[in-house]
Amino acid sequence: MKTNNKIALVTGGSRGLGKDMAFSLAKKGIGVILTYNSKKEEALAVADEIEQAGQKAAALQLDTADVKSFDAFFRQVKTVLQDTFETDRFDFLINNAGIGVHASFAETTEEQFDLLLNVHFKGVFFLTQKALPLIADGGRIINLSTGLARFSNPGYAAYASMKGAIETLTKYQAKELGSRGIAVNIVAPGAIETDFGGGVVRDNPDINKYIAATTALGRVGRPDDIGSVVAFLCTDEAKWINAQRIEVSGGVNL
DSSP, rough: OOOOOOOOEEEEEEHHHHHHHHHHHTTTTTTEEEEEEOOHHHHHHHHHHHHTTTTEEEEEEEOOOOOGHHHHHHHHHHHHHHHHHHSOOOOEEEEEEOOOOOBBBGGGOOHHHHHHHIIIIHHHHHHHHHHGGGEEEEEEEEOOOGGGTTTTTBBBHHHHHHHHHHHHHHHHHHHHHHHGGGGGEEEESHHHHHHHHGTHHHHOOHHHHHHHTBBBTOOOHHHHHHHHHHHHHHHHGGGGGSOEEEEEESBBBB
């Protein structure tokens, strides 16, 4: 496996989309620090597989909803950068960690709302802010949104609203960080076959068939449909893409 001395921090990298992002980045020669909330063994297995393929990797625990933990987390990141990668900066921040809550607007509880807010907006806002001193000039930030911010499916009012906020934040980040040469973009996945939201897209044949029928390319997404795009945005070939929302959905609900 080639190396190019660049390093990516991927939140939620133990499974699903984040796991594929980590592998896709490593294939591009990029070192990976991935985070996990509770799936320690899975995260360590991902890091080990990347290292077995010849790329440097590390896994750190992080609850992206717990803003007060971020200072301690980045102290750990500094240590890993020095000990594993022999540097004091990383290049790419991928804000991938997330959870799914399915509830109608009328039945969404304050607890559900606050959890989604903390994970998908407040946590991303302040984690990125705290990361700025460690992100190299000329680096990249990639935020994750959803197709549900463009079209509406009942049951995702709170979740999609947080992602709409992230889409607006991305433009402000791009504007304000441009002086450092840092580009900031949104990747908005469509429906993907993972365990997200209880694995509903992957495991429910009726839902899978329905989504495939509303998608121009005739199938639901796979994790590698997303990871490869994230990895591309961390290459020099994508250097002039900035403040863009890139939906990777196969053309759903056109």
